[in-house]
Amino acid sequence: MRHLIKVFKALSDGNRLRILKMLEVRPLCVCEITEVLQLAPSTVSKHLALLRDAGLILDEKIGKWVNFSTNDAPNQSYVSQLLPLLQQWLPDDPQIQRDREKVLAVDRDQLCKS
Amino acid sequence: MRHLIKVFKALSDGNRLRILKMLEVRPLCVCEITEVLQLAPSTVSKHLALLRDAGLILDEKIGKWVNFSTNDAPNQSYVSQLLPLLQQWLPDDPQIQRDREKVLAVDRDQLCKS
DNA sequence: TCTACATTTCGCCATTTAACGAAATGAAAA
């Protein structure tokens, strides 16, 4: 039960839901997510750690950046059944739509230097 | 998105998950749930209000008692897709199993007078 | 009407959570 609670807790925050819906578009690094959510990098990092610990996302270090992506082939059954549901939810949410447009416009190399 | 967050928040507490799994056995009143969870009635009432506001359970006042039951025909799509998943989860959790045995043993008329 | 009692509401307290900035970490580039 502990793991299930951890998954639901991870899903019960608006900013973390926004992150998951952004990652449906493509993998992202911390500074890209920071730009879209307009939060402090340390805050975004904490959200991502929570999502990772719940098994909802994966992180892969590539050079200077860490790429975060949705955990599409999870061995945990909770996540493998919840992620497809989440993918079909909130398609018309204006906040989510704005986030996704921003994701498409964001360029990592331009963004992260400033 | 607000409603989805409310549903996930309602699901992200151990005692509320225990309540939902108990209600899979049969409808229950506050004092029966109080007996199984060993919490104060006011605390249980608060948990139930949260689950009701999320659309996960229904309440029906019958005389002195209020019967709570899982919302099996919900018009909200989140709940209608999540409840079947929850029903197939945690079948072997020892805590959940103990709760269900207690539910079967509890007698409302004997219990609530004390 | 008066009493009993299941439930809810209110006020309070301890813990958790989400946010921030500053400092630490670690890899790439100069």
Add this chain to the structure above:
DNA sequence: TTTTCATTTCGTTAAATGGCGAAATGTAGA
């Protein structure tokens, strides 16, 4: 090696959360 910079960790603060007991609510039965 030294600097740069993406990311994480740490410490702090304000708000949310889960718990309790006491008081309020409302219905059933005497």
